Amino acid sequence: MDRLRIGVIGLGWFGEIHCETIIGVPNLELAALCTRQPDRLAAMGAKFGVAKTYADYNDMLADPEIDAVSICTMWDQHVGPAVAALKAGKHVFLEKPIASTVEDARTIIEASKGARGILFVGHIVxxxxxxxxxxxxxxxxxxxxxxxxxxxxxxxxxxxxxxxxxxxxxxxxxxxxxxxxxxxxxxxxxxxxxxxxxxxxxxxxxxxxxxxxxxxxxxxxxxxxxxxxxxxxxxxxxxxxxxxxxxxxxxxxxxxxxxxxxxxxxxxxDTTYWPEFNGVRGGALRDEFSYFANCALAGETPVMGVPTDAAAAxxxxxxxxxxxxxxxxxxxxxx
CATH class of the missing domain: 3.30.360.10 (Dihydrodipicolinate Reductase; domain 2)
Known part of the structure; x- marks a missing residue:
């Protein structure tokens, strides 16, 4: 496999920026979208030409054609989708902060142990x-x-x-x-x-x-x-x-x-983090997604975006x- 088919969970302003970044990464395919807001889901599906749209992230995770997920929900809503995605064998790109409590961060880290997919936390700086x-x-x-x-x-x-x-x-x-x-x-x-x-x-x-x-x-x-x-x-x-x-x-x-x-x-x-050129994002966020995809495709454990580092911060x-x-x-x- 030379491309990861990735779904985005959470389509607020930064979830949309994630989508605009993913479409510019050669070894990623934006394959699915998920939000509980029907109008937003329809609008983002149309914008990015994504046919697989879900109101429930569990339905997305049940799809064997989805290899990875980007989780852009609010920080106090990270545990459910992150743990479920890891249990489903998906690679997980989890936006920072890793969680809203230290206990929740530990729960997510524990779920990543022995998981088939990698857990990467998006500390973009x-x-x-x-x-x-x-x-x-x-x-x-x-x-x-x-x-x-x-x-x-x-x-x-x-x-x-x-x-x-x-x-x-x-x-x-x-x-x-x-x-x-x-x-x-x-x-x-x-x-x-x-x-x-x-x-x-x-x-x-x-x-x-x-x-x-x-x-x-x-x-x-x-x-x-x-x-x-x-x-x-x-x-x-x-x-x-x-x-x-x-x-x-x-x-x-x-x-x-x-x-x-x-x-x-x-x-x-901004010219560094996620500058936009012709509807596609570049900069550090693109480099971050490229790193995540390369690690997942190579079966390598990331040395950046390490969950225990994110928990310490x-x-x-x-x-x-x-x-x-x-x-x-x-x-x-x-x-």
Missing amino acids: RFNPRYRMAKQAIDTGKIGKIVALSSRRNIPAAWTPTILNKIGPIVGDAIHDTDIMLWFTGEKIVSAYAQTISVRNLKHPDIGQTMYRFESGATATLETVWCMPEKTPFDIDERMSIIGTEGIIHVQDTFPNLGIVSSDKLHSP LEATLAAEESARTGNVIRIGQG
Whole structure:
């Protein structure tokens, strides 16, 4: 078999982006779609020319012609389809966060043990070439021992009113930087402290400021602001600094990597994660799907998107959210 026939479960805005990415990956075939919303299912089936459409993911998983699934449901709805897909022998691409609780993450990981298909968790930032190059420099000893890290991952307010009624900025976005910091250091996070600010009085706060301590004593600060002003000319303000005993790495993937000036505004669209060209997505998301497909087709266990790594990032960000609620430093992995 040289192509994986893949179905997408969950057809919200990012599920649609998954579909737009899959159609551009040579060894993937977008073969099925699933959502509980009939109108959305019909619209996406028509858009992508997919005949197999399902309201129940169990019906999709019962189809022997489906080799793999991409799960893009809300984070608190990952356990059911992920466990069922693994039990059905499908390869699973599971969007981050792996789950909404550490217990649910462990349930999914347990289901993957001995499963016929692979379980890959979509932490896309590891496929950003800037971070991959930083990791390469760290691994070859260019900056010595890491002693401090800092990150910024801020997005405009217009993106987030709906999202903030489902997930907060620390687990929703700082989890990316948490995962990268765990990857760079190769260490565990032992404590978390955070503060949050509610600007628009939505279900979750607009701003999260987080601090971690790693087992070596290294520290990290993470800024996540989900309410940048309406006229902000870029989709994301993303930066990270890694300070070592012998050097420094600075990653910047934000304005002005591309500036487009029109009659009414200056705009700097995403050119890294899922840029769109003629209705097909490229960038890091395409590389991520290609990696997933190559591993599945070759019968290889992924070394990126490892479920236990995803669970560690989830545990740290949930601890940070608990800290923001209680005002306490939260110890992680103690006993």
